[in-house]
Amino acid sequence: MRHSPENGTAIPFWKMEGCGNDYLYVELTTLAPELGRWVEQNAAALAPDMTDRNFGVGGDGLVLLAKDPTADVRMVMYNADGSRGATCGNALRCIAMHMGRDRVTIATDSGQVVARLVGELAEVEMGAPIFEAAAIPFVPAVADVRGGGGDTPWRIGMTLEGVQEGYVLSMGNPHCIAFVDDDPQTIDLPALARPLQAAPFFPDSCNVEIVRAVDGLLEQRTYERGTGETLACGSGACAVAVAAVHSGLRPHGTPIQIRLAGGSLTITYRTDGSLVMRGPARRVFEGSYRARR
Numbered sequence: 001m002r003h004s005p006e007n008g009t010a011i012p013f014w015k016m017e018g019c020g021n022d023y024l025y026v027e028l029t030t031l032a033p034e035l036g037r038w039v040e041q042n043a044a045a046l047a048p049d050m051t052d053r054n055f056g057v058g059g060d061g062l063v064l065l066a067k068d069p070t071a072d073v074r075m076v077m078y079n080a081d082g083s084r085g086a087t088c089g090n091a092l093r094c095i096a097m098h099m100g101r102d103r104v105t106i107a108t109d110s111g112q113v114v115a116r117l118v119g120e121l122a123e124v125e126m127g128a129p130i131f132e133a134a135a136i137p138f139v140p141a142v143a144d145v146r147g148g149g150g151d152t153p154w155r156i157g158m159t160l161e162g163v164q165e166g167y168v169l170s171m172g173n174p175h176c177i178a179f180v181d182d183d184p185q186t187i188d189l190p191a192l193a194r195p196l197q198a199a200p201f202f203p204d205s206c207n208v209e210i211v212r213a214v215d216g217l218l219e220q221r222t223y224e225r226g227t228g229e230t231l232a233c234g235s236g237a238c239a240v241a242v243a244a245v246h247s248g249l250r251p252h253g254t255p256i257q258i259r260l261a262g263g264s265l266t267i268t269y270r271t272d273g274s275l276v277m278r279g280p281a282r283r284v285f286e287g288s289y290r291a292r293r
Contacts, residue, residue, distance in 0.1 A: 010289065015059060040064065075091060077108070080226060087171070098283065123276060126238050144156055175236055222236045232263060
């Protein structure tokens with residue numbers, strides 16, 4: 001029997017969400033070998049079908065869990081459009097919650113991280129931010145660079161009403177963060193994000209965050225590459241914390257509360273340059289998916 005969409009073989013999955021950022025998870029090691037190979041080889045095509053909110057299950061992306069020789073598990077992530085994602089902070093917390101261990105090592109395309117369970121929450125050591133242009137990747141020669149680089153985020157000029165400057169860095173995937181005075185909900189985020197994502201100085205596109213400091217916390221909206229606006233972005237919240245510290249909005253080493261549309265995260269940008277993210281993760285349901293013919 002061939003495992004393929006033609007014979008409608010069921011693919012077992014479960015759905016989890018972290019602050020409303022929802023992904024579908026498939027554990028390759030639990031599948032029959034032939035089916036597991038087929039899912040792995042066709043994941044880029046499966047992701048748009050499975051995550052379609054009208055004709056599929058619905059989700060912001062697809063995550064495969066695979067064996068890894070140096071970690072407890074490997075996370076292989078696909079965005080809703082089928083493009084490959086390097087990492088996802090909310091998915092990392094969900095994997096930690098799924099595995100149910102006090103400590104778990106997770107390999108990603110951007111490196112290995114350690115995650116822990118802290119009561120009903122999950123905490124992830126997200127590593128250090130990346131400011132090197134080539135590693136982000138970011139091409140400063142074709143951007144309106146206002147400063148930064150070296151050991152700080154790049155600062156670039158931006159041209160949308162109420163947004164004059166953005167901070168550029170990577171947390172395993174590229175981010176551009178803009179601080180605003182107005183309520184982020186009143187800003188046309190797609191109009192800001194889409195030109196940036198297509199700009200020549202972001203050769204691999206980028207995630208775009210708009211942020212307002214209010215009531216002792218930071219409010220964040222995110223427009224993700226390959227997905228569009230999501231209710232939360234964990235790596236984006238880490239990037240926002242870095243930008244807030246370097247812009248003087250928040251001090252190093254102090255927990256930063258970040259409110260997203262789907263919930264809240266606590267990010268600490270330590271004085272040694274590393275970041276830790278803490279927040280909720282929840283299993284929503286499980287089922288099986290028959291690939292479309």
